[in-house]
Amino acid sequence: MRCVVAGSGITGLTAALLLARQGHHVTVVEAAARVAPLLRGFCREGLYFDTGFHCGGGLHAGGILRRWLRALGVEKHLQQVTTRRTEVFHFADGQVFRLPSGQDAVTDAVEQQFPGSGEAMAAFLRHMDAELGHSPYLNPAVRAEPAFALNSAGSVAQYAVSAGFPPHLQAMLGTRCLLYGVRPEESSLEEYSLVAGPYFQSSGSWQGGGLALVEALMACLKELGVTIRCNAAVTGIDADKAQGVRGVLLSDGSRLDCERCFFTGHPAQLEGLIPPGLVRPAYLHRINELPETRPAMLLFAETRDCLDENESIYLLPEPSAEELFPGVECAQPSVYLYCDRPQADGRKAVMAVALMDDNGLPAGNPHPRPANYVEWKRGATARLQVYIEQRLPELAGHWRILDAASPLTMRHWVYGATGSLYGVKHHLGAMPMLPVTRLPGLFLAGQNILLPGVLGGMVSAALAVGFSFGHDNVLKEFRECAEDE
Ligand SMILES: Cc1cc2nc3c(=O)[nH]c(=O)nc-3n(C[C@H](O)[C@H](O)[C@H](O)COP(=O)(O)OP(=O)(O)OC[C@H]3O[C@@H](n4cnc5c(N)ncnc54)[C@H](O)[C@@H]3O)c2cc1C
Numbered sequence: 001m002r003c004v005v006a007g008s009g010i011t012g013l014t015a016a017l018l019l020a021r022q023g024h025h026v027t028v029v030e031a032a033a034r035v036a037p038l039l040r041g042f043c044r045e046g047l048y049f050d051t052g053f054h055c056g057g058g059l060h061a062g063g064i065l066r067r068w069l070r071a072l073g074v075e076k077h078l079q080q081v082t083t084r085r086t087e088v089f090h091f092a093d094g095q096v097f098r099l100p101s102g103q104d105a106v107t108d109a110v111e112q113q114f115p116g117s118g119e120a121m122a123a124f125l126r127h128m129d130a131e132l133g134h135s136p137y138l139n140p141a142v143r144a145e146p147a148f149a150l151n152s153a154g155s156v157a158q159y160a161v162s163a164g165f166p167p168h169l170q171a172m173l174g175t176r177c178l179l180y181g182v183r184p185e186e187s188s189l190e191e192y193s194l195v196a197g198p199y200f201q202s203s204g205s206w207q208g209g210g211l212a213l214v215e216a217l218m219a220c221l222k223e224l225g226v227t228i229r230c231n232a233a234v235t236g237i238d239a240d241k242a243q244g245v246r247g248v249l250l251s252d253g254s255r256l257d258c259e260r261c262f263f264t265g266h267p268a269q270l271e272g273l274i275p276p277g278l279v280r281p282a283y284l285h286r287i288n289e290l291p292e293t294r295p296a297m298l299l300f301a302e303t304r305d306c307l308d309e310n311e312s313i314y315l316l317p318e319p320s321a322e323e324l325f326p327g328v329e330c331a332q333p334s335v336y337l338y339c340d341r342p343q344a345d346g347r348k349a350v351m352a353v354a355l356m357d358d359n360g361l362p363a364g365n366p367h368p369r370p371a372n373y374v375e376w377k378r379g380a381t382a383r384l385q386v387y388i389e390q391r392l393p394e395l396a397g398h399w400r401i402l403d404a405a406s407p408l409t410m411r412h413w414v415y416g417a418t419g420s421l422y423g424v425k426h427h428l429g430a431m432p433m434l435p436v437t438r439l440p441g442l443f444l445a446g447q448n449i450l451l452p453g454v455l456g457g458m459v460s461a462a463l464a465v466g467f468s469f470g471h472d473n474v475l476k477e478f479r480e481c482a483e484d485e
Contacts, residue, residue, distance in 0.1 A: 001025070004248050004256055006234040007264030008035045010052070010454050011446040013217040014461035015262045017072055018474055020224035022465075027256055028226060029248070031233035031265070031415055035218065038414050039210040039454070044402040049300050049349050050209035053454050054338050055312065058198030059083050059205070060102075062485050064138050065198060065455045071478040072458070077216030082310075083202035089172045089314045090391055097172060101203050110169065120163045124173075125200055127159075131193030136475060137459045137466075138194070140482035145471060146463060155428050156192045157184040175314045178334055178355065180452045181293025181422040188428040195451050209340070213454070237261060237273045237442060244440025262464055264446035266416055266423060267433065279438040290448070291427070292420040295407030297380055299352040299388075303399040307339035309348060315391045335388065350399055354384055358407040358419055365411045377406050422452035435464035443468055 003019045005012045008030035020026045034040065039052030058064035060083050069075040087099045097113050099106055103125050111118025136142040156177060160170040174184035176196035206212060221228065229250075236249035247257045263270070271284045307313070315335040340349040362373050369377075381404040389396040407419030416423060423446070426432070433449045443464040447453070450460035466474040 001260060002256075002258040003027075003260040003262065004029060004234075004258040005262045005264065006248070007031075007446065008228060008230075009264060009446065010036070010039050010213070010217075010457035011264040011461045012036075012262070013214070013221065014072060014458045015264065015445055015465055016226050016228075017217060017220055017224070018462060018465045019262075019469075020221065020226050021477075022469060022473055024260075024469075026224075026226045027258075028221075028228045029232040029234060029250060029256070030228065030230045031251070033231055035228060035230060036210075036214045040214045041210050044300060045302070046345075047302050047343065047347055047349050047402065048209075048211070048340070049351060050205075050211070050340055051351070053205065053210035053213060054340065054351065055085055055203055055205055056198075056454055057196070057203050058201055058455065060202035062482075063198060063202055064132070065458075067140070067478065067481055067485075068455065068458045068462075070481045072217070073220050074213065074216040077219060078206040078208075078212055080207040081204065082206070083204035084310050085203040085205075085312060086310060087172075087175075087203075087312050087314065089168075089175070089316055091168060091171075091316050092391075095168065097168060099172060103200055106200055114166050114169050117165055117169060120165060121169075124159070124163060127189075128193040128197035128200065131190055132197050135194075136471070137462055137478075140475070140479040146466070154189055155185050156187045156189055159189050160184070171316050172314070175316070175334065175336070178314075178336060178353075180426065180456075181355065181420065182425055182427050186427045191426050191451065195453060195456065198455065207341075210454075234261075234263070234265075234273060237275070237439070239275060239278055239439055239441070241278060245442050258441075260441050260443065260468055262443045262445055262461075262468075264444075264461075267444055267448055270437075274439055274442075283438045287433070290433070291425045291430075292416075292418045293422040293425045293452070294355045295358045295410060295419045296405075296421045297354045297356055297384060297407075298405040298409075299350075299381065299384055299401050300403040300405070301350040301352070301399045301401045302347045303339070303350055303395070304342075304346050304348065306395050306398040307337070307348065307350060309339050309341045311339070313337040313392070315388070335384075335391075337388065337392075352384065352388055353421075355421065356407070361407055361419075365408065369408065373406075373408065377404065377408075380404075380406070422447055424448040426451055435460070435467045 002025045005016045005028045008028050016026045016028045041050045056065050059066050083101055089097045100109055107118050107122045110121040133139045160173050177184050177187045180195045233251040234248045235251050238247040239245045245261050247255050249255050267287045335354045337352045342348045411419040435443045445460045445464035450456050462474045
């Protein structure tokens with residue numbers, strides 16, 4: 001069958017691979033000039049910034065992410081997989097706590113730093129493992145149709161309070177919600193388990209990060225004869241009521257025939273893509289009303305002699321919004337820093353992320369940028385740098401900011417609707433979007449539909465292909481590689 005995959009992020013490339021392996025004729029069309037703009041990262045002054053994948057959970061042998069990498073046939077292309085990342089939490093009162101990689105190490109570290117909390121932490125980890133164990137896409141031992149989490153077990157914040165965790169530990173566990181841009185009080189325990197759970201099992205990365213993954217997937221797609229077209233945004237879907245999808249219209253004026261379209265961009269685009277009258281307005285209205293995760297201000301910097309490349313740093317509690325982003329109506333921002341392995345020239349890439357809101361920023365994606373916005377961005381960058389140096393004095397004079405990204409940058413860069421960091425927000429009480437749409441032949445996938453992260457994108461792709469061509473066909477190799485371990 002002829003399939004078009006719209007979008008070449010981790011979701012689109014995974015979907016293309018799974019479809020091509022089943023013998024379908026696949027074309028990937030990407031709006032941007034290059035494949036996987038987010039996942040591939042970018043360079044400044046010769047330094048590589050791994051924006052799409054600096055760290056993943058479940059990378060140990062038998063871990064969920066590792067298993068998917070193997071099932072997709074890309075594991076063999078990835079070098080020096082490490083799972084040693086430690087999270088370091090700096091509190092404003094001067095206290096510093098650490099969460100190492102691996103469940104036993106986490107439990108021991110919690111007991112050591114918060115005496116009496118080790119057993120409750122072990123129970124929390126067991127609870128998360130049980131959640132992870134329910135899904136056939138995350139646990140090869142489960143042989144069932146996928147069922148969506150109903151978010152019924154309350155929030156992470158509620159759990160942390162009822163487990164009796166001390167406030168500092170509550171704040172530390174809450175920071176894992178940063179992985180999907182939702183606050184702990186609105187983050188369901190189920191989704192926390194699916195996104196953050198694997199990070200408690202092991203966390204790390206491999207040499208070359210997101211770019212290495214893109215190259216590995218591209219090599220596999222080439223072998224399978226998949227065509228990839230960049231600078232080719234889907235601008236319309238050709239469909240009728242009787243047949244469903246018949247083809248897609250592209251921004252270069254061409255048309256591609258297909259019977260199936262897997263759309264991995266932001267679903268808010270659908271209203272402009274689907275011919276009027278083919279789906280109920282209420283469906284499109286629901287899609288347009290999906291809430292977004294929080295936008296962020298990002299700093300990209302270099303250092304040589306500061307920060308450990310095996311540590312992620314969180315600055316807690318969050319600074320006051322007025323302090324960092326005056327003029328932007330904003331709930332508390334959160335700040336975390338990530339440092340990559342040294343390059344051959346000894347330089348290390350540092351990425352600092354401050355979650356914020358964008359209420360005071362210009363609407364849309366204006367070019368050229370308004371002068372007052374340019375001024376605001378310059379000020380916000382400088383204030384964030386000062387704030388980080390106050391909290392981590394060892395950085396002052398030892399790092400250099402090379403670039404910064406604001407929510408407007410994100411709108412442009414990841415073709416997002418709002419400039420949010422992780423697209424659609426998956427939160428407590430929200431009804432999940434399904435990959436199946438009201439238009440036969442059109443399927444949705446990606447971080448906006450299931451969950452963010454490289455694992456979320458891969459699983460979402462598998463789920464969408466499973467809904468289209470049968471779950472067992474997709475899960476066969478995932479199950480087989482578990483048997484090989
Ligand atoms: C700064 C940052 C750091 C991150 N760090 C990590 C990390 O360390 N670990 C981790 O697991 N995750 C991380 N993530 C999250 C992860 O990168 C994303 O969740 C994931 O890459 C999303 O993949 P996706 O394929 O669903 O979406 P995208 O990568 O956004 O892909 C969608 C693609 O569709 C294209 N597109 C949109 N509309 C159209 C159209 N009409 N026609 C054709 N193409 C279209 C877009 O150009 C885009 O390339 C990070 C994200 C950010 C922003």
